[in-house]
Structures are given as structure tokens and as C-alpha cells.
Amino acid sequence: MKNESELTVNEKPIYARLFNIKYTFESAQPLTFYGDYYANESKLNYVEGDSLIKLRFKELKGNNTKIMIDNPNSWKLGKVYTKFRLDDDVSMLYKKISTDENMERAISAYKGMRVTLNDPWETTVCFITSQFNNVKRIRLIIKNLVNMFGEEHIDESTGIKFKSFPNPEKLSRVSKEDLLRSGMGFRAKYIMDAARVCSENIDLSKLNPKNYDELKGTLMDIEGVGPKVADCIILMGYGNFNAFPIDVWMKRTLERLYFNSKPQKIKDLYKFSEEKWGEYRGFAQQYLFFYGMKNLGRGNKDGK
DNA sequence: ACCCAGGCGGGCG
DNA sequence: CGCCCGCATGGG
Numbered sequence: 626m627k628n629e630s631e632l633t634v635n636e637k638p639i640y641a642r643l644f645n646i647k648y649t650f651e652s653a654q655p656l657t658f659y660g661d662y663y664a665n666e667s668k669l670n671y672v673e674g675d676s677l678i679k680l681r682f683k684e685l686k687g688n689n690t691k692i693m694i695d696n697p698n699s700w701k702l703g704k705v706y707t708k709f710r711l712d713d714d715v716s717m718l719y720k721k722i723s724t725d726e727n728m729e730r731a732i733s734a735y736k737g738m739r740v741t742l743n744d745p746w747e748t749t750v751c752f753i754t755s756q757f758n759n760v761k762r763i764r765l766i767i768k769n770l771v772n773m774f775g776e777e778h779i780d781e782s783t784g785i786k787f788k789s790f791p792n793p794e795k796l797s798r799v800s801k802e803d804l805l806r807s808g809m810g811f812r813a814k815y816i817m818d819a820a821r822v823c824s825e826n827i828d829l830s831k832l833n834p835k836n837y838d839e840l841k842g843t844l845m846d847i848e849g850v851g852p853k854v855a856d857c858i859i860l861m862g863y864g865n866f867n868a869f870p871i872d873v874w875m876k877r878t879l880e881r882l883y884f885n886s887k888p889q890k891i892k893d894l895y896k897f898s899e900e901k902w903g904e905y906r907g908f909a910q911q912y913l914f915f916y917g918m919k920n921l922g923r924g925n926k927d928g929k
Numbered sequence: 930a931c932c933c934a935g936g937c938g939g940g941c942g
Numbered sequence: 943c944g945c946c947c948g949c950a951t952g953g954g
Binding site: 759 | 933934935936937938
């Protein structure tokens, strides 16, 4: 334990306005698929690149949160800002998407929830894994993937051992048989194609995050990446709020809240979201998704 | 036992 | 195009 005079600038806490780690984590975004969140202790450990980031949170008044990095350096400090998009003007975003009382309800219920910004390759693998799957099993498979194929590291300041996410080169060398042992199932061939394409043809880190159409086209060249998975990658791997992923939850939620539970075509829902929330629809999506998941249940009426 | 899960590719009309 | 089907796997 260091005394006060030994504290460096990097060990100063971050005071984040309109930030809530619980909602951010529980809304099932990529960092949650392999990070470890301890809700009762308000702690989160996750791997960023080849580094372990250990965070502690303290909720303050007014939906603000104090974030402390247990094993800090200036690089990690910057990465925490980037991961949780702490520079976003959330008040402005709320104003832009508060177009009706449904959204106002979702915002007030989950105030401080952020759309995290994650590594594009990890996001791609996570959302290929997500198709025709459930969150619990997605997390298990991703965890297996990291444990089986990730590179081992040791965090210098704590001595904790951890593994980083296997890169495309690594996964392209894994046999299908080994990949299946992670529980990947029929998606294994998609992961293999993604790994091959991303290690040989496309450098995901070089794509332009701003160009939605171009991004979507490039991502959909990967086998197993369709419109929905591409939108998830664009939203949570590139931070582009023009993406509005529509999965079974979103479809149900939109139909119930805005169309009197009448089935709608995906195409029409896309258009609806664009007209209603414009260039901030990705941010709106996260609130609707979480709101629907928590409050509307699976049934087709007013489920629980 | 049966149903479903943050969809996608392929095949058909 | 638009529709329909199968798909690995495990938990409720």
C-alpha cells in the first residue's frame, strides 16, 4: 500500500458524469463477453489488448461515478476513456433521442448506460458467435475461446495471470476440431473464414469508422456476417451511431412500443429508426434493447 | 420432452 | 428479390 505522497497522476480517480457501470455491463456488450464483473463489489477486470485493466467503481450522486484504476498507467487511463466513451456529451445524446415517452422511460430507467467501444476483431468474433444463440452461452463460448487459444500474460503490478483475445492469425491456424471444442457449433466455419479474411485480406483496424455504408459492405464480405451482425460491429467495434442492429429483441420491442404489437418487416423498422433517431439511432438502440430485455420479456403480449 | 436463443446462407418460386 | 428452412448446443 502506497502512502499519499507516492500517488502518481495516473492513480487519480476518474470522475465520470452520467455513467453507470452496472447497466453498461449488463446490457451485454462485447466487453462483458469476456470481462469479469463483480456486481456486489462494483469491480470490473477486463483485458485490453495485451493488458489487464482492473477497475473499481463508486456511485456518486446525480448518476455520476468515480472510477479507480487499480493497476494504472497513462495508457490504461486513456483506454478507459475510450472504452466507455467518457468524452461523449451524454446530455446532448439524451436530448437528441428523447423523441417520445417510451424512450424517456428507457433513459430514466437506465441513466448512465453507455455504448462501449471495443476492438473490431473481438467484436466481430463475439457477434458471429451471438447468432442464433443466447447471452449466457455466448459468454461461455468466448471465455472458452480465450482460455483455449489466447496468449498468456502476467500483469506486472499485481502478478495476476490472464489471457488476451486470440488474434486473426492465431485463430486462422486453429483446426476446426479444436474450435468446436469451445462450443462454437455451426458457427465454427464462420469464425474460420473471418480469421482467414482478417489475417490475409482485411485489416479491421484500418477501416474508416465514419463511413457506414462502406464499413457494412466490407464486413458483410465475411461469411457469417449479415446485416445484423455487421450493425453490431459498426456500433460497438467502430463507435458509429448510425448502426441500428435489429435482432429478435429489438424487433419485438419496437413492434410492441410503436406498432401496437403488429409484426413489422425489418426493412421498415430500419427506416423507422432512421427517421426517428437519425444519426444517434445506435445510442437509442442500446436503451431500447436493454429496456425491452428487462421489461417486456419474451411473450408476445405484455410479458414479464 | 420441448422450446428458444442479440441470424445467416442457401435454395426455392 | 422475398420467403422458408436447417443449423450446434445447452439451459429453462
